[in-house]
Amino acid sequence: MTGNEAIPLAAARAGCSFMAAYPMTPSTGIITFLSKEQERLGVFTEQAEDEIAAINMAIGASYCGARAMTATSGGGFALMVEGLSLAGMTETPVVIVLAQRPGPATGLPTRTAQGDLLFAISAGHGEFPKLVLAPADAKDAFHQTVRAFNLADKYQVPVVISTDQFLADAHFSVGDFETDKASPHFHLADPSLIEDYGRYRITREGVSPRLYPGQSEHLVCVDSDEHDEKGHITENLAGTAKRMLEKQMAKDKGLKKEVRPPEESGLGDAETVLIGWGSSRGAVLEAVDLLKEDGKRAGMIHFTELWPLPEYSFPKGKSYWTLESNQSGQLARLLRSE
Amino acid sequence: MLSEEDYKSDAEIQWCPGCPNFGILQAFRKAFAELEKRPRDLCLISGIGQAAKLPHYVRCNAFSGLHGRALPVALGVHVTNPQLTTIVVTGDGDCYGEGGNHFLHALRRNPDITVVVHNNEIYALTKGRASPTTPQGEKRTLQIRGVDISPLNMPALAIVHGCTFVARGFAGEVDHLKDILVQAIRHKGLSYVDVIQPCITWGTHPVNWYKERVYPLGEDYDSADQRAALDTAMAAGDKTPIGILYQGSTRSLFAHRFRKEVTERPLNMLAPPAVEKIDGILSEFRAGGASKDGPDPGHRGR
Numbered sequence: 001m002t003g004n005e006a007i008p009l010a011a012a013r014a015g016c017s018f019m020a021a022y023p024m025t026p027s028t029g030i031i032t033f034l035s036k037e038q039e040r041l042g043v044f045t046e047q048a049e050d051e052i053a054a055i056n057m058a059i060g061a062s063y064c065g066a067r068a069m070t071a072t073s074g075g076g077f078a079l080m081v082e083g084l085s086l087a088g089m090t091e092t093p094v095v096i097v098l099a100q101r102p103g104p105a106t107g108l109p110t111r112t113a114q115g116d117l118l119f120a121i122s123a124g125h126g127e128f129p130k131l132v133l134a135p136a137d138a139k140d141a142f143h144q145t146v147r148a149f150n151l152a153d154k155y156q157v158p159v160v161i162s163t164d165q166f167l168a169d170a171h172f173s174v175g176d177f178e179t180d181k182a183s184p185h186f187h188l189a190d191p192s193l194i195e196d197y198g199r200y201r202i203t204r205e206g207v208s209p210r211l212y213p214g215q216s217e218h219l220v221c222v223d224s225d226e227h228d229e230k231g232h233i234t235e236n237l238a239g240t241a242k243r244m245l246e247k248q249m250a251k252d253k254g255l256k257k258e259v260r261p262p263e264e265s266g267l268g269d270a271e272t273v274l275i276g277w278g279s280s281r282g283a284v285l286e287a288v289d290l291l292k293e294d295g296k297r298a299g300m301i302h303f304t305e306l307w308p309l310p311e312y313s314f315p316k317g318k319s320y321w322t323l324e325s326n327q328s329g330q331l332a333r334l335l336r337s338e
Numbered sequence: 339m340l341s342e343e344d345y346k347s348d349a350e351i352q353w354c355p356g357c358p359n360f361g362i363l364q365a366f367r368k369a370f371a372e373l374e375k376r377p378r379d380l381c382l383i384s385g386i387g388q389a390a391k392l393p394h395y396v397r398c399n400a401f402s403g404l405h406g407r408a409l410p411v412a413l414g415v416h417v418t419n420p421q422l423t424t425i426v427v428t429g430d431g432d433c434y435g436e437g438g439n440h441f442l443h444a445l446r447r448n449p450d451i452t453v454v455v456h457n458n459e460i461y462a463l464t465k466g467r468a469s470p471t472t473p474q475g476e477k478r479t480l481q482i483r484g485v486d487i488s489p490l491n492m493p494a495l496a497i498v499h500g501c502t503f504v505a506r507g508f509a510g511e512v513d514h515l516k517d518i519l520v521q522a523i524r525h526k527g528l529s530y531v532d533v534i535q536p537c538i539t540w541g542t543h544p545v546n547w548y549k550e551r552v553y554p555l556g557e558d559y560d561s562a563d564q565r566a567a568l569d570t571a572m573a574a575g576d577k578t579p580i581g582i583l584y585q586g587s588t589r590s591l592f593a594h595r596f597r598k599e600v601t602e603r604p605l606n607m608l609a610p611p612a613v614e615k616i617d618g619i620l621s622e623f624r625a626g627g628a629s630k631d632g633p634d635p636g637h638r639g640r
Contacts, residue, residue: 001623009619015610018418020410040619042608044417044596049443053410056403060383060414063401064422065606068414086404179617184610212606213381213399213415214422221394223402224386232349232394233402 001174003167003279004029006138007097010145011069012041015184016095018061018068020046020054025109026165027071027099051076055083055096062092063222065188065212067149071097074116075106081123084158088128088248090222091200091208093152093159095145100164112165114278114325118334120160121307127245129155129252131259132307134162134278138172140304146182151258153187155251156210162306164325167279191216198229202243206250252308259310262303267315270299275322277303277331284323303331309338340374342367349394358509358535358545359388362456363395365512369519370396381422383412385437387463389429389456389535406436409444409453416451417593419604423523424451431461434470434490441492444528445499449592452522452529455492456509458537466540476542493583494571496530497564502586503529504567508552509536510545511580518582526588534578555581562586 008030011019021031035045048054054070061068072080077098087094098120102113120132131151135141141163148159189209191197197218201208208229213220221231226241234240265285267273272291276284281302291298299318303310314320322332345367353359370380382393386405393400399422403411408426416424426433433441433455444453459476461467466479470490477484496504503525507515515533522529534552536545559581560566567584601608 001620005623009616012611013613013616015608017605017608018414020414037619038596038600040615041611042600044593044600044605046413046417048410049439052407053413053440053443056407056410057414057417059403060401060411061418061605062414063411064381064415064418065604066418066608082404083407086407090401090403177617177620179613179620214378214419214604215606217378219377219397219399221400223394223400224404225402230348231400233352233391 001138002029002169002171003135003138003141003163004169005033006142007145007161007163008033010142010182011095011149012037012043013179013182013184014067014146014149015186016043016067016069016149018044018058018066019070020048020057021071022048022051022054022076024051024073024076026101026168027073027076027097029168030071030097051079052083055080055094056086058094059083059087059090059092062094063090063212063220065215067093067153069095069097071099073099073101074103074119077116077120077123082125084130085124085126085128086224087158088124088130089126089224091156092222093156095148095152095159095161097161097163099168100162110165112325114164114280115327115330117162117277117306117326117330120162121334123160128248129157129255130307131157131159131255132162133159134304134306135167136279136281136302136304137167139174139177141167142177142179143182144304146184150185151255154185155207155255157251157255162278164279188212191218194218199231200227200229200244200247202229202247204250205254206247207254256308256311259305259308261310261312262301264299264301266299267301268299269297270318271297272319272321273299273301275301275303275320275331275335277306277324280323280325287323306334309334340371342371345370345377345397347395347397351395352391353388354539356538357388358538359392359456361509361512362454362515362533362535363392365515365519366392366396368512368516369523372516372520373523375423379421379423381415381424382427383408383415383424384427385432387429387432387456387461389427390432392427406432407440408432409437409440412451413444413447413449413592416449418606420450420597421604425523426451426453428453428455430455430457430459430471431469434492438470445496445501447592448502448528448589450526450528452531454519454522454531454533456535457532458535458541460537460540462537462540479540491571493532494568497568497571497584500586500589501530501584502527502589503582504571504584505529505531505582506578506580507531507533508548508580509533510549511552511554514554514580521582525585527591534580551576552578552580555579555583
């Protein structure tokens with residue numbers, strides 16, 4: 001099974017019922033799969049006129065209570081970035097698959113790369129919480145996709161699932177997907193428990209009770225401008241705007257507790273440690289084996305959850321190298337700076 | 339019985355006193371009352387601009403998104419729950435400029451929503467630059483020598499691309515506009531209303547100048563004649579007709595095939611497939627199961 005087959009199947013499992021996308025190699029297989037399986041999986045799919053439409057359609061569907069996603073590659077993601085910011089500001093859950101290929105611009109459309117890590121993590125003007133996951137293989141992609149929808153819903157944030165052409169198109173052998181361990185968990189509020197509804201009611205953890213239009217007599221008002229608890233535009237900088245910013249930062253704290261630490265392999269007596277992320281897990285493990293054959297004491301650390309960066313201390317006294325398919329060592333830069 | 343009062347919201351209105359937008363707001367509230375729409379069943383979606391503030395001034399569900407991007411959000415909302423009355427409230431800059439591509443493709447899709455464009459031939463929120471409908475030669479705050487390119491004619495474009503409800507209203511004729519909105523909302527398919535909305539602060543002409551130049555299409559006008567409607571939309575001259583330019587027979591609605599073959603229910607009511615169903619599909623990938631295609635064919639580069 002390829003990554004582009006595991007991800008849409010998992011999305012359906014997670015309760016996704018809407019996908020809009022503009023075709024872009026190597027992500028197109030995801031919407032194609034859902035479109036073909038429309039009768040069995042019940043997901044509405046639409047080829048958007050451009051990537052800006054795709055992300056905004058997904059946000060509209062999500063605002064209206066459906067779990068929604070889109071998928072693209074670097075250039076398309078670039079067009080979606082304002083939409084990402086919209087999801088952040090309006091606190092609308094949305095899942096975006098970024099299937100990397102070499103850039104910049106049109107780049108090498110049919111090849112693989114891991115060159116958009118820092119772009120994905122920092123994408124979206126303004127400051128807002130987001131989650132960036134980077135599955136290692138088809139089975140991991142399945143589980144991470146279900147997780148992505150659950151966390152997007154729980155924290156009301158955009159979630160980027162970063163894959164690449166290799167993960168998208170390669171055929172992985174999986175013994176048991178353990179699908180029963182990947183279950184959807186829904187976090188919408190109960191309208192009967194709410195008296196006077198404001199979409200952005202301030203809470204200690206930063207997550208407001210979320211309702212959707214048409215669900216009940218409560219009206220849901222949302223704005224891309226800075227807004228008050230009722231969702232109306234505000235220019236009250238010292239009061240309302242500051243409280244809304246603190247609310248978003250509180251959500252960030254919650255997300256930080258959810259991210260899992262990287263996987264460790266053979267660190268115990270290793271002198272040399274190779275660090276990888278995303279789909280390179282197999283290759284890094286193989287490199288560790290080759291080093292061991294050469295008589296070196298080697299181990300691996302592998303990240304599949306990149307943002308917020310998980311809390312992790314690197315054991316001292318070892319030599320650390322990142323192994324990644326990009327020119328400037330983006331994971332290394334990220335680890336050094338955080 | 340619902341009245342205009344039932345659609346007043348508690349948000350403070352941030353338009354210039356005397357702005358013709360108040361006329362459009364009144365027309366909306368009257369239309370909703372006449373249609374007996376419950377606020378909970380209304381979803382007004384806007385982008386950015388003076389027009390875009392309107393959803394906040396109506397008691398309803400509201401989504402004010404990014405500049406130019408109201409239409410795709412509305413499509414997502416509408417497909418998810420077709421039982422909501424989804425209305426896009428936008429402006430000439432938001433809809434024909436920044437959002438032009440989405441308007442074009444909405445004409446292809448024919449979703450059952452209503453698009454109301456506050457056409458003031460200017461970018462009023464940001465103090466007076468030209469818009470895609472500013473007449474050639476008129477001066478604006480950036481176009482100080484006069485606009486040097488021709489304006490768009492979106493009603494004509496809509497008719498050419500088979501939009502089955504194309505109308506023009508005037509913010510200064512509230513009851514006339516209210517009637518258009520009632521018909522537009524009732525219409526099955528994309529209904530598009532371009533509203534002449536003079537900007538009294540930054541615009542070139544006062545409201546009376548427009549009042550003298552609009553005339554309502556009469557009883558003798560056949561709105562079912564598409565070619566005649568196109569001629570009307572393209573006619574040059576001093577006078578501008580207002581009313582329903584074209585109302586055609588139904589085309590198939592957006593998402594009709596999904597609705598017929600998969601489910602009529604709103605997408606937010608669908609339960610996720612059970613584990614057994616997912617496992618069933620996974621088993622087809624097992625060696626010896628149904629053969630699958632290799633990596634996605636076609637789509638080489640972009």
